[in-house]
Amino acid sequence: MMLQDKDLLSIQEVRDLVKKAKEAQKILANMNQEQINKIVKAISEAGYTNREKLAKMAHEETGFGKYQDKIVKNTFASKVVYENIKDLKTVGILNEDKENKILEIAVPVGVVAGLIPSTNPTSTAIYKAMIALKAGNSIVFSPHPNAKKCILETVKVIKEAALKAGMPEDAISCISIPSMQGTTELMKHDDVSLILATGGSAMVKAAYSSGTPAIGVGPGNGPAFIEKSANIKLAVKRIIDSKTFDNGTICASEQSIVVEKETEEKVVKELKAQGAYFMTKEEADKLSKFILRSNGTMNPQIVGKSPQVIADLAGIKIPENTKVLIAYEENVGPKYPYSREKLAPILAFYVEKDWKSACDRCIQVLYNEGAGHTMIIHSENEKIIKEFALKKPVSRILINTPGSLGGIGGTTNLVPALTLGCGAVGGSATSDNIGPMNLINIRRAVYGIRELEDLKENKDSNENNNTISEDYVNLIVEKIVQKLKEKIN
Structure with a gap:
């Protein structure tokens, strides 16, 4: 044909x-x-x-x-x-x-x-x-x-x-x-x-x-911030659960980890203990050439593949039990593959001086790609959680839960869905889980409750400050009587 x-x-x-x-x-x-x-x-x-x-x-x-x-x-x-x-x-x-x-x-x-x-x-x-x-x-x-x-x-x-x-x-x-x-x-x-x-x-x-x-x-490009008050072992477990689920093909899955400098060592140690492999700069450079195609889009060769298949593709050797590949990253932008969406068990790793810098980094990552979609925070500090919720350009802030399963409503009480709206900031018509x-x-069928004369009367009342409608006077009197009854009781 x-x-x-x-x-x-x-x-x-x-x-x-x-x-x-x-x-x-x-x-x-x-x-x-x-x-x-x-x-x-x-x-x-x-x-x-x-x-x-x-x-x-x-x-x-x-x-x-x-x-x-x-x-x-x-x-x-x-x-x-x-x-x-x-x-x-x-x-x-x-x-x-x-x-x-x-x-x-x-x-x-x-x-x-x-x-x-x-x-x-x-x-x-x-x-x-x-x-x-x-x-x-x-x-x-x-x-x-x-x-x-x-x-x-x-x-x-x-x-x-x-x-x-x-x-x-x-x-x-x-x-x-x-x-x-x-x-x-x-x-x-x-x-x-x-x-x-x-x-x-x-x-x-x-x-x-x-x-x-x-x-x-x-696209999703959700960063996961592990704030210093978090249960680090549990946070790492949830991130790895999420990123390895179906080899990272759900768009709400984590694409980067952001930590504060003071907890970097603890987080890295825990990630390694749970099966993450931190690539050397040379290894990360090799793999970066396979994440994006020449036109800047994600390379389908890595999508949904295991760490072992991806490592073989890039010509790097990794431990047999590796669950996730991680690369240290300092930059964000279209030309930095690790800062982009990667529907595979690959994560960027950012280290920031404090939670405010981490907040700024998450915003930067999201505006680069994935605005309107999802981000994740692991924390026990309600003040910081609310600060993130108020400022992040996403439709879903997931707290202490795996990104992929939390975003679709599997481990959260969001509407269970496989189509996740990204709101106006993400170019979507809605921010809902569809x-x-x-x-x-x-369709709304509504009964008339006012006549033209009622609208005119209200208009005249507004125009004449010296005229107060009878309904308004009755309302004031009713409120005064109610207050007096409350005092007597």
């Missing part, structure tokens, strides 16, 4: 899928909450039942991460997300405020375009299908070409289960001939109401510039 033919076939497939998805969504929009919930439960159960098979497929196809951890991700996407959303009211009247005479009504957005990355392919597909259907939307997936087979299989198993539970035939679908042209057609299609984009910066920017409303997630409520609009 010629490349041109593939592009044309991909575009035509998208048009057909969107047309069918639109018709399916019309049926979904007329379903009640019980019917929607039954479909979502079926997706959850199918994802969970097939969690191991899909994890192994994702690992074999992409070569990223560890299939054992991908099983955990699939469990999280199917079970943890489901438990969080199962009782949400997403159909019909959401709220009736009788006092203020306002009705809030859920309105599905329509057809959702779900862009799926290669780093978390099966889990993201399960999660996005559930939150889209829970909100009464149909979804058309655009799979990353390097994870096409496992994503198509995921869509197949959850779709079969959802159909048995009463889902309209084409409410879940997936492009089988993925291409840039096909994805562009999907994002710009007039009948697509919202893009749910998870992936690289270029793809997220394309989603926001498509002309279709989008919720996109940019759930069904982000995929509905709210």
Whole structure:
């Protein structure tokens, strides 16, 4: 098949899928909450039942991460997300405020375009299908070409289960001939109401510039500050747990460690004791050449790979039991690979004179890359924790928890999600962990409570300082009487 033919076939497939998805969504929009919930439960159960098979497929196809951890991700996407959303009211009247005479009504957005990355392919597909259907939307997936087979299989198993539970035939679908042209057609299609984009910066920017409303997630580059009051042993354990989970492919995982000079020795000793390998300057220089490609983007050769594979790639020798590779770093910027996002078990290590300098360094790292996403602090000092929370340009400040699992809501009480909004500072439409409520609009039916004459009276009262409305006088009298009663009692 010629490349041109593939592009044309991909575009035509998208048009057909969107047309069918639109018709399916019309049926979904007329379903009640019980019917929607039954479909979502079926997706959850199918994802969970097939969690191991899909994890192994994702690992074999992409070569990223560890299939054992991908099983955990699939469990999280199917079970943890489901438990969080199962009782949400997403159909019909959401709220009736009788006092203020306002009705809030859920309105599905329509057809959702779900862009799926290669780093978390099966889990993201399960999660996005559930939150889209829970909100009464149909979804058309655009799979990353390097994870096409496992994503198509995921869509197949959850779709079969959802159909048995009463889902309209084409409410879940997936492009089988993925291409840039096909994805562009999907994002710009007039009948697509919202893009749910998870992936690289270029793809997220394309989603926001498509002309279709989008919720996109940019890169993470979260620094982890170990403040001197922290339980250092536990902080190191959490960081290594996070950075080694699926070999660092979750974007909320730590990308650098920042410490104060007075605790440097203790932290380094503990990191080494728990399996971290501090590279020499020569070794770090060798590896730095493999972190970024010539165009400044992350090298896929290191993504989700073990420390041993990465070391072999760079031609350096490391102990057999190494869990994480660490490089001392003093600089931050586009040309300094260790200061950038590294979806692999590689960390930068910064040493600062005190917590205020560490605070400044974290801000510098985030504005270089990852603004709006996530950062982590390990500390027992509430004052410093609050200072960090007030000043950091991120949507999630994670305290005393692993970054990757805390950011997605696994080890914290954040909304369980695999799409993490980065707020305006990160170029995102929201700072939320994305759930069904982000995929509905709210129609408000409101009763009139004032007449034109009431508005005029208020206006006249404001213009004439010598005139006080009767309602205002009665309010003052009521407050005075209440105060007197309190004194008597």
